[in-house]
Amino acid sequence: MSERPGPTVTDAEARKVAFGAFVGTALEWYDFFLYGTAASLVFNRLYFATDDAVVATLAAFASFAVGFAARPLGAVIFGHLGDRIGRKRCLIITVTMIGIATTLIGVLPDYLSIGLAAPILLTLLRLLQGVAVGGEWGGAVTLAVEHAPPERRGRYAAMPQIGSPVGTLLSSGAFLAVSTLPQEAFDSWGWRLPFLAAFPLLGIAVWLRRRVEESPLFEKMLEEDERASSPVREVLTTAWPQLLIGAGTAFLGVGGFYLITTFVISYGTATLGLPRWLMLVATLVAATVEIVVLIVGGRLADRYGAARVTVLGALGSILVAFPGFWMIDSMAAVAVVLGVTLVTALLSIPYAVSGALLTELFPPHLRYSGVALSANISGVASGFVPLAATALLALGGGSSVLPTLLLIGIAMITCGCGMAAPRFFVERDRVAAARTTTT
Template identity: 40%
Template sequence: MSVTLDMPVTQKAVLDKASIRRVVVSSWIGNSIEFYDFLLYGLASALIFSKVFFPTVSPMVGILASFATFGVGFIARPLGGIFFGHMGDTLGRKITLLITLGGMGTATFLIGCLPSYDMIGIWAPVMLVILRFIQGFLVGGEWGGAMLMVVESVPANRRGLLGAIPQTGGFSGQLLATGIFALVMMLPDEQLFSWGWRIPFMLSVVLVLVGLYMRRRLDETPVFQEVRRREAQSKQAKKEESPVVKVLRTQWRSIVLIMLLRFAESVPFFMCTVFAVSYATGTLGIEKQTMLGVVMMTCVLAFPMHALFGALSDKVGRRPVYIFGALFAAAMAFPFFWLLESGSFVLMVLGYVLLINIAHNSINAVQPSFFTEMFGPKVRYSGASIGAQLGAIVAGGFTPFIAKGLTALDNNDWTLVASYVVIAALVAAYAAWRAPETSKRDLTKDPL
C-alpha cells in the first residue's frame, strides 16, 4: 500500500513495496554497470596498458604511466559532480542518471576500439587519457544520483540497509570485470595484447542497454517531488542561487568531512584491487589467475557484509559503524601484506576479507545514507556528489600510483604502502568522530 506525499516522507514508506524494490534493483544494476566500466580500466592498467600504450619505456615507468592514466579519471570526477549535481538538483534525478549511464558506456566501448601505440604512436595514449577523463566526468554524476534514488525513496528506518544494497554495485562490477578479464587472460599473449583485452570493454554496450531500460521505468524520488510541490504552492517562490553555489557557501564543512571520510574507503580498496594485484604478480611472482580468483572471492562476500553493516547502521547510527570500519582498516594494513607475501591462496583470501570485507565494506555500506543525509533536499545531489568525488581524487584515484612510487623509494618493499593505508584510515576515523549523526533526519528538510 502506498501513501501520499502529504505525509512526512522520510518517516514512512512513501512507495509500495514493488516500487521500492524496483528503485533498489535498478540503482544496483546501474551502479554495477558504471563500476564495471570504471574498474575494468583499473585491471587493464595493472595488467595490460603498460605494454599496449607505453611500450617504449621501462617496465617500472610503464606501470607508473598506466596507473597515472587510471588517476586521470578521478581528476574529472569532481567536475562531473558539479555539472551533474546541478542538473540533478534542478532538472531531476532520473534524467541525469540516464545521461551518465549512456555516456559512460559509450566511453568504455571506445576505449576498447583504440589503436595501440605501435599503430599510431603517441596519439594512442593521448586518446586513452581523453576517454578516461570522460569516464571520470560521467561517474562523477552517477554515484550521487544512484544513491539518492534509493535513500530518498525508502522508509527512514531502512535507509542504511536499502542504501547499502546498490553500493554493492561496485563489487558486482568488479566481479563481472574480473571474471571476464580472467577469461581473456587465458589467451596467448600475442592474442591477449592485440585484441583479447578489448572484449571486456566492448561488452559494456550490452550491459548499458539493460541499465537504460531499467532506469527509464523509474519515477522521480518522493523527496524531490515533495520539494517541487512545496515550491509550486509557495506564494513567495523566487529564483534561488545555483545549488552548487549554495552548498559550497552554506555546507562546505560537510563537503570537507566527506572528503576526509573517503580516505578509509578509497585507499584500502584501490590499494587491494589495483596496486596489490600488480605488486603480487610483478614483484611476488604470484600467478595472475590466482590474484584474480582472490579478488573475485572478496567480491562475492561483499554482498552479505554490506547488508549486515547497512542494517546495523539503522540501529546504532552511521558514525559508530564508520568509526569501527576506519579503525579496523588501520589495524589490518600490515597484516594484509604479511598474508599476501605468504603466496597461499587461503591466506591471501583471509587478508582481503579482513581489509575489504570487514573494514572497507562496513564503511562503504554506510556512505550512501551517511553522505546524502548531511544535506538538504535542494542541494543534496550537488553536495554529496562534490564531496564524494573530491575525496575520490585525493583518496582513491592516485592510490595505485602513490603506492607504486612508495615501493620504488623503498626497494620494492610494501612497508611505506601499509603505513600510507594506516594514516589514511586514521584521518577518516577522526572525521567520522567529528561528523554529526544523521540517521534520524527528515530528508525533506534542511539540516540545522
C-alpha cells in the same frame, strides 16, 4: 532547508529503485575498471607504442589516471544538474555516457592504424568515463535514499555500493576469459570483446532507469520551487564542513581498498615474489566477501545508525591492519588470501554505509551536489594511496610496516569523521524518531 516527510513510498517501489541504481553502478564500475586492466595488458603496447616499454606503460597509466582526475568535474556538472533538473534524468545521462564511451574504446583503431590520434582519442574517451562516474554514484545513492522508507534507508543506500565489487568481478572475469585466446587473436580483437559487451549492458541499464520514478522529494521541491539556484556553490560556501567530514568518512572504504588491492598486488608480486594468480585470486575472493559485508552493513545502519557503523568499521580496520599484513608477509597461499579478505571485509563496513551517511549530511536541495562532491574528493585523494604506499615501502626498505601505518592513518581519519558526523545531520531527529517507532 530541512527535509519534510514526502509521499509514502512502498518497499516494492524502493526495491525497484535500489535495484536500478545497483545495475547502473555495476555497469559504470565494470566499464571504469576494464580500462585499468587493459591499460596494463593492451594499451601500453597498442596505443602508447614506443621503443621503451616502461615509458609506454607509464603513458597508459597516465591515461588511466585521467579518469580519476575527471571525477570531480562530473560531480560538479551532474551535482548541479541533479539538484536542478532531477536525479533520474542525470542518471540516465551518466550511464549512457559511460556505456557509449566504453563501446567506442572497443572499436577504436590502434596506433599503427591512425597514429597519434589513437592515444589522444583513447584519453578523451577515458575522460568521458571519469566525468560520467563522477556524477553517477551521488545520484544513484540520492535516488535510492529518497525513495526509501526512513527506517530502511541504510539497506537501500547500500545497493549502489554493491555495484563496485560486482563491477570488479565482471571486469576481471571478462578479461580472464579473453586472455585464454592466442596472443595474436587477443591483440587484434579479443581484448575488444569486454568493451563491446558494454553496449547491450547499457540497453538493460537504461531500460531499468527509465522505469524508475523521479524522487518524490525532488518533485516536491520542484512543485514548491525550493531548488537552489547554484547548488554546487552553496555546498562549497555554506556546507563545506559537511563536505570535508563526508569525504573523510568515505576515505577508508575507497583509499583503503586501493591500498589492500592495487598496492598489495604489486607488493606481493614484486617484493615478496608471490605468483600473480595468487594475488588476483585473493582480490577476487575479497571482492566476493565484500558483497556480503555491504548487504549486512546496510542493515546495521538501519539499526544502529550510519555514523556508529562507520566508526565500528574504522576501529576494526585499525585492529586487523597489522595482522592482515603479517598474513600476507607469511607468503603462505591460504594466509595471503585470508589476510587480504579480512582487511577488505573490515574496511568495507564504512563503505557499506557511506551512502546512508552522506545523504544525511546534506539537505534535499543540495544533496546530489554534496554527496557527489564528498565522494569524489575522497576518490581523488584515494587515487594517490597506492603511490604513497609504494613510496613508504621503499623508504622502509621493503618492509610492510609503513604501508600498514598508512592504512591505520586512513582508518583514523574515517573514525574521527564518523564520530563528528552526527552533529551535522540535517534530519537526525526525524530519522531517529522513525527508528524508535518501528522498533
